[in-house]
Amino acid sequence: MKVLIIGFGSIGKKHYLALKHLGYEVSVVSRSYKKNDLQCFKSLQEVKLEEIDLFVIATITINHYETLESIDKKVKDKTILVEKPLFEKYREFNSINGNYIYVAYLLRFHPLVEKIKTIIQKDQYIYFVEFNCSSYLPNWRICDYTQNYSAKKELGGGVLLDLSHELDLAYYFFEKLKLLYAQNLKISELEINSDDFAFLSLKSKKELIHIKLDYFSKFTKREIVLHSRDKTYKADLVNNKLYIFGTTTLLQVEECQSDTIKNLISLHEKIIEKDCSVCNLYEAFDVLKLCDEVKRRSSE
Structure with missing residues (x-):
């Protein structure tokens, strides 16, 4: 099982620990990470995307849409997990290549x-x-x-x-x-x-x-x-x-007994099973629509 984490801040590092616990082969895309104890790429262009089974998008929220769209265009029938929230506001999105898209509502x-x-x-x-x-x-x-x-x-x-x-x-x-x-x-x-x-x-x-x-x-x-x-x-x-x-x-x-790593391990186990308890794209849309409505009402 090959996993690519895009973005290696606080939550990206936690995903890494959970995925390594499960025995997956994990690499990272990060422009700032400099340690040599893991395989790290500076950009998606350096990665052979077709060899990756699971993508974890853990960049800042404003970059989620662009990163998801870029990956979705280049791979087919893969699994993509986006950190919450899915986007910074509601945007229409559907996979054009049959990829399975989930959102990490942990x-x-x-x-x-x-x-x-x-x-x-x-x-x-x-x-x-x-x-x-x-x-x-x-x-x-x-x-x-x-x-x-x-x-x-x-x-x-x-x-x-x-x-x-x-x-x-x-x-x-x-x-x-x-x-x-x-x-x-x-x-x-x-x-x-x-x-x-x-x-x-x-x-x-x-x-x-x-x-x-x-x-x-x-x-x-x-x-x-x-x-x-x-x-x-x-x-x-x-x-x-x-x-x-x-x-x-x-x-x-x-x-x-519970902590973030244990919950992330459970999340990734359910993703592999394609379990319905994992937040899917359309459930994440409901949350974004609600956020947009709350912001609209609060600005009136």
Whole structure:
């Protein structure tokens, strides 16, 4: 199994570790990486693309479309994984050569997310769902955060796209989502020109769904909370615990083991199986359309 990772920043390196764990032969396209412990090309033009089985596009968001289009034109019946978000805005795209295109919405493979999906299928009385993701952008990477693409709107940065895992999960869990209300703003002290706050109120067939995202919280939180007639379920995705509350007491606490590399390994295993749990091109389009609608409403 030969894999090519295009872009070797923080997430590209994590894909590399997961793929090497699976025993794949991995090479990289990166203009800045200089170490000699892996096969590294400076551009796609140097690579014999027809020999590659899986492509991982891990460049900055603004470059995803051009890179995907370039690869898709040159190879046939291959698998292409694009890091999330698919593009910086909704764009029409279809493979012209029968390539299988997936998007790396990694949170789908967190063990607690799998538990939550099962709970939603079993508990018919869930009526309100909360997704909360808070973190502090300057702590994300070992670099000047003001120079990172996340800080720059023109490069596809911003909390709505960067933390769009929660939007993807809303579509993954529920059907026929309708946007009721949205805010997408820059409100904090951070020295960035991208958005650092987003709030969405959505309605599915029978559930009300709220999603809150921010870049500026001095503590880290990633939670999914389900409110049902008899129970409340809280999945803490940072500490890997699921709490199940009854009407008067905490009924149960479940723990699991999870980290980014383990979830990436699960993702790549499912890609090889062409499993339907992996986000496909059209599911990623739904997320981008929702992001565009949120931005439109927030600018009015």
